[in-house]
Amino acid sequence: MATSFDLDLDGDTLHEECGVFGILGHPDASALTALGLHALQHRGQEAAGIVSFDGRQFHSERQLGLVGDHFTNPMTLARVPGNMAMGHVRYSTTGETILRNVQPLFAELEVGGIAIAHNGNLTNGLTLRRRLIAQGAICQSTSDTEVVLHLIARSQRASSSDRFVDALGAIEGAYAMVAMTRTKLIGARDPNGIRPLVLGELDGKPIFASETCALDIIGAKFIRDVENGEVVVCEIQADGTITVESYKPFPPRPERMCLFEYVYFARPDSMVAGRSVYAARKAMGYNLAREAPVEADVVVPVPDGGTPAAIGYAQASGIPFELGIIRNHYVGRTFIEPTQSIRAFGVKLKHSANRAEIEGKRVVLVDDSIVRGTTSVKIVQMIRDAGAREVHIRVASPMIFHSDYYGIDTPDPENLLANQHPDLASMCRFIGADSLQFLSIDGLYEAVGGEKRNPKAPQFTDHYFTGDYPTSLTDLNGRAKNEPKKISLLKEAG
Ligand SMILES: O=P(O)(O)OC[C@H]1O[C@H](OP(=O)(O)OP(=O)(O)O)[C@H](O)[C@@H]1O
Numbered sequence: 001m002a003t004s005f006d007l008d009l010d011g012d013t014l015h016e017e018c019g020v021f022g023i024l025g026h027p028d029a030s031a032l033t034a035l036g037l038h039a040l041q042h043r044g045q046e047a048a049g050i051v052s053f054d055g056r057q058f059h060s061e062r063q064l065g066l067v068g069d070h071f072t073n074p075m076t077l078a079r080v081p082g083n084m085a086m087g088h089v090r091y092s093t094t095g096e097t098i099l100r101n102v103q104p105l106f107a108e109l110e111v112g113g114i115a116i117a118h119n120g121n122l123t124n125g126l127t128l129r130r131r132l133i134a135q136g137a138i139c140q141s142t143s144d145t146e147v148v149l150h151l152i153a154r155s156q157r158a159s160s161s162d163r164f165v166d167a168l169g170a171i172e173g174a175y176a177m178v179a180m181t182r183t184k185l186i187g188a189r190d191p192n193g194i195r196p197l198v199l200g201e202l203d204g205k206p207i208f209a210s211e212t213c214a215l216d217i218i219g220a221k222f223i224r225d226v227e228n229g230e231v232v233v234c235e236i237q238a239d240g241t242i243t244v245e246s247y248k249p250f251p252p253r254p255e256r257m258c259l260f261e262y263v264y265f266a267r268p269d270s271m272v273a274g275r276s277v278y279a280a281r282k283a284m285g286y287n288l289a290r291e292a293p294v295e296a297d298v299v300v301p302v303p304d305g306g307t308p309a310a311i312g313y314a315q316a317s318g319i320p321f322e323l324g325i326i327r328n329h330y331v332g333r334t335f336i337e338p339t340q341s342i343r344a345f346g347v348k349l350k351h352s353a354n355r356a357e358i359e360g361k362r363v364v365l366v367d368d369s370i371v372r373g374t375t376s377v378k379i380v381q382m383i384r385d386a387g388a389r390e391v392h393i394r395v396a397s398p399m400i401f402h403s404d405y406y407g408i409d410t411p412d413p414e415n416l417l418a419n420q421h422p423d424l425a426s427m428c429r430f431i432g433a434d435s436l437q438f439l440s441i442d443g444l445y446e447a448v449g450g451e452k453r454n455p456k457a458p459q460f461t462d463h464y465f466t467g468d469y470p471t472s473l474t475d476l477n478g479r480a481k482n483e484p485k486k487i488s489l490l491k492e493a494g
């Protein structure tokens with residue numbers, strides 16, 4: 001099927017997220033990888049891929065669509081044999097949703113084959129790409145991640161892991177990355193640790209995964225988080241023994257995990273940086289009830305994202321919690337669908353009012369975030385249509401004013417609801433609610449980390465709320481006004 005994807009960089013807006021998984025030395029490596037990716041499906045629903053190594057050859061299976069669409073088929077798994085495998089679920093942040101951008105990306109290098117899978121987004125990816133192409137590189141994809149392969153290829157170091165470290169040294173932005181060579185599985189996090197990555201173990205075999213829920217699904221043990229700026233190299237020897245070594249090759253920087261992992265992205269049963277995502281979300285709701293109380297009859301979550309915060313709000317306020325909105329579980333996460341029209345359509349498909357719990361009541365609707373406002377506008381109308389007497393919106397995170405360049409699907413600043421209204425009252429009128437309140441930044445910090453935001457050295461990255469970006473934004477700042485925006489000449493089938 002021919003498509004007419006326009007690889008215009010502006011049209012090619014930022015989205016999020018991705019999930020990565022890798023396991024070394026296990027006879028069921030690709031089946032375990034498929035299960036791990038299935039648990040990470042919420043992080044990326046556009047495409048999935050697995051690369052394996054069978055001791056002789058690498059094998060790659062990459063598909064558009066969900067993990068379950070392809071990797072439940074034994075024939076598909078049989079095409080990725082071997083005792084080492086790694087995989088990726090993608091939500092594109094740079095480069096369209098086309099097969100050649102699906103990860104893991106693989107390349108044949110002087111030092112042998114190497115596969116990489118990346119969660120995050122590079123803020124100097126385009127700058128590096130242009131430089132590499134000018135030097136003669138032949139790019140096969142439009143993904144930012146591909147530059148890492150080119151940098152590895154060009155490194156003068158002897159070992160593949162040293163070359164990988166060299167490549168990481170040149171990139172900026174956010175990455176939780178897994179790489180695989182003939183004998184090594186490598187996990188790395190960017191110096192600020194913006195994206196999560198954990199090290200686990202099953203039957204003594206090391207595993208890297210974006211979230212602990214991917215370990216739980218296969219009964220693997222959580223060992224520890226890969227630290228910010230850390231590179232962990234697991235190597236299988238000829239006799240099958242595995243060594244695990246840790247390196248901190250870059251100048252140290254403070255850890256600044258992305259707060260949105262706690263607000264929205266990570267699965268509530270995951271532990272991110274030692275904190276239960278569920279407990280953090282509940283605490284957000286608790287703090288929200290203290291900061292923004294309201295007289296009401298019922299607390300209703302906007303499912304699924306708003307549910308733990310609504311439980312916290314209900315517990316703190318003493319207002320009964322009810323499932324006043326029912327979510328259709330066969331519709332994906334609207335926030336991470338590619339176009340505004342699909343988002344609007346998705347919200348309608350996704351939620352319906354549970355009239356019996358709403359009619360005649362004063363409703364507090366709790367959601368985790370408001371980005372464009374699409375969800376809130378529709379849901380308030382839906383709750384009113386179901387007979388609610390009053391509708392009060394409480395949002396378990398602050399207003400979003402700034403775009404994200406580390407992978408989150410935030411629109412350009414002018415399309416963020418918070419930038420379209422002069423004040424809260426105007427925003428509330430637009431949404432059609434009786435009242436609207438957001439959690440404060442300190443309320444959010446306290447819910448996640450137990451302490452207020454330290455303005456001199458923020459404990460997390462919170463740039464979407466504050467504009468305080470933890471890395472340089474080389475591509476964004478270096479873009480000349482009349483620069484051609486296309487990054488590929490090829491229009492291709494998806
Ligand atoms: O203001 P908006 O642009 O509408 O975006 C914000 C909404 O998007 C997310 O929900 P989503 O439907 O993605 O996922 P969920 O079911 O996981 O909560 C989030 O939980 C908000 O409800």
Ligand SMILES: NC(=O)CC[C@H](N)C(=O)O
Pocket residue numbers: 015016017018019044090091092093094095101103118119120121122143144145407
């Ligand atoms: N969401 C992600 O982490 C995506 C990784 C990478 N930037 C890509 O677009 O493929």
